[in-house]
Amino acid sequence: MIGSFDTSVEDSLSDMSNEVNSGNSQTSSIIEDGSFMIRMFGVEPYYISRYMSGKDEEKNIDKSVKTLSTFRQFSDIEPEAPYIVDDCRVPSEWPHSGNVEFKNLSVKYGADQDYALKSLNVSIRSGEKIGVVGRTGAGKSTLAKSIFRLLNKNIEGSIEIDGHDTATFGVGDFRPKLGIIPQESTMFRGTVRRNLDPLNEFTIEDMWAAMIKCGVAELIDPDRKCKHAKLAGKIVDSDDDIDDIPEDDDKAYWERESKQRWARSGLLVRAVLFMFDRKWGSYEVEENTRIGINGHLSTNASGFSSGQQQLFSLCRLLMRKRKVMVLDEATADVDLETDRKMQELIRTEFSECTVLTIAHRLDTIMSSDRIIVMEKGEIVEIGPPQELIAKGGMFAKLVQANEF
Numbered sequence: 001m002i003g004s005f006d007t008s009v010e011d012s013l014s015d016m017s018n019e020v021n022s023g024n025s026q027t028s029s030i031i032e033d034g035s036f037m038i039r040m041f042g043v044e045p046y047y048i049s050r051y052m053s054g055k056d057e058e059k060n061i062d063k064s065v066k067t068l069s070t071f072r073q074f075s076d077i078e079p080e081a082p083y084i085v086d087d088c089r090v091p092s093e094w095p096h097s098g099n100v101e102f103k104n105l106s107v108k109y110g111a112d113q114d115y116a117l118k119s120l121n122v123s124i125r126s127g128e129k130i131g132v133v134g135r136t137g138a139g140k141s142t143l144a145k146s147i148f149r150l151l152n153k154n155i156e157g158s159i160e161i162d163g164h165d166t167a168t169f170g171v172g173d174f175r176p177k178l179g180i181i182p183q184e185s186t187m188f189r190g191t192v193r194r195n196l197d198p199l200n201e202f203t204i205e206d207m208w209a210a211m212i213k214c215g216v217a218e219l220i221d222p223d224r225k226c227k228h229a230k231l232a233g234k235i236v237d238s239d240d241d242i243d244d245i246p247e248d249d250d251k252a253y254w255e256r257e258s259k260q261r262w263a264r265s266g267l268l269v270r271a272v273l274f275m276f277d278r279k280w281g282s283y284e285v286e287e288n289t290r291i292g293i294n295g296h297l298s299t300n301a302s303g304f305s306s307g308q309q310q311l312f313s314l315c316r317l318l319m320r321k322r323k324v325m326v327l328d329e330a331t332a333d334v335d336l337e338t339d340r341k342m343q344e345l346i347r348t349e350f351s352e353c354t355v356l357t358i359a360h361r362l363d364t365i366m367s368s369d370r371i372i373v374m375e376k377g378e379i380v381e382i383g384p385p386q387e388l389i390a391k392g393g394m395f396a397k398l399v400q401a402n403e404f
């Protein structure tokens with residue numbers, strides 16, 4: 001996952017920091033021993049010696065000191081729960097149904113702080129779609145974090161998934177078996193492919209199919225040129241002659257294409273292109289473009305809006321369907337129309353999965369099987385949305401005020 005050490009240590013740390021924030025267990029476990037990294041890269045002694053020798057320009061020194069302090073921050077991170085528990089490994093088929101049970105779950109962020117969740121008791125059936133609502137600070141995200149055991153201490157009670165208390169498993173064992181779209185989507189420096197499939201688990205066809213379903217294919221293939229986008233049949237007419245279309249990662253083709261275009265262009269056009277953009281035509285392989293599955297995202301988000309980044313997160317989840325999934329404000333940054341399409345997609349694609357959807361927007365959760373209404377860390381109402389509205393309680397008031 002942390003594959004960009006070749007670019008610069010600082011970029012990698014920034015990527016890793018994002019991954020940790022998004023709950024990536026693999027990275028968390030790697031950085032939990034920061035001193036190991038310092039030893040591994042020899043960064044601290046290296047920067048100190050450069051700093052002391054006074055040969056660096058001021059900006060390099062600043063960068064070095066910044067990097068050093070980043071390392072120190074990582075080395076201060078407290079190790080989380082064991083990554084793997086040898087005598088309690090996750091069964092290969094777990095979770096097989098997706099029943100989730102919160103039993104007397106209480107959570108605090110610190111020993112001297114108030115409970116953020118208070119004695120939660122709720123059973124969620126396999127395949128149920130649950131909307132979780134409540135005002136700001138009600139405890140919705142804490143509930144999501146608890147499912148992934150991102151809060152390790154000050155937890156009382158248990159969360160059982162298909163009869164197994166998740167606290168008995170190593171976090172590195174069980175987290176990958178569940179799916180999440182966190183509040184803040186993460187994109188990494190590198191190719192679109194790396195962003196969708198950092199562990200090289202999927203085919204190009206899987207990626208295009210997911211991107212088309214989530215409506216992001218056109219963001220990375222605006223001219224509709226990539227073969228697999230065409231093969232997926234939704235981007236261009238089906239009677240296109242696809243034999244002449246290259247593989248997405250056929251670098252030689254695109255270089256040839258680029259030269260041919262150059263050769264075909266008239267003198268005047270060539271002069272203009274030469275002056276303004278010598279790389280015209282180099283399509284899939286051009287550095288620092290986000291075009292095509294091998295297009296590069298030059299910075300973490302590379303010009304994608306936060307809503308578009310959320311759609312990419314949904315793509316990842318679509319490829320890695322899990323029996324239990326949590327969507328924490330996963331479509332909060334997209335417009336209403338796109339949100340509706342995404343909810344429809346979630347209902348059809350994840351029909352057999354248990355999905356907890358945390359949302360402020362009424363529309364996002366109205367078609368849920370049941371709604372959990374939270375207030376000050378407690379569940380104050382639970383039931384099908386229409387029943388709750390008819391009951392005239394807190395959910396009805398929230399709906400009335402459209403205030404989530």
Ligand SMILES: Nc1ncnc2c1ncn2[C@@H]1O[C@H](COP(=O)(O)OP(=O)(O)OP(=O)(O)O)[C@@H](O)[C@H]1O
Pocket residue numbers: 109110113116134135136137138139140141142143
């Ligand atoms: N990292 C933290 N450290 C200490 N307290 C926290 C932390 N994160 C959340 N809390 C507290 O826990 C309670 C529940 O917060 P939580 O983020 O779960 O609410 P929420 O319902 O998700 O809110 P929002 O709708 O604004 O996202 C709040 O009182 C909040 O102040």
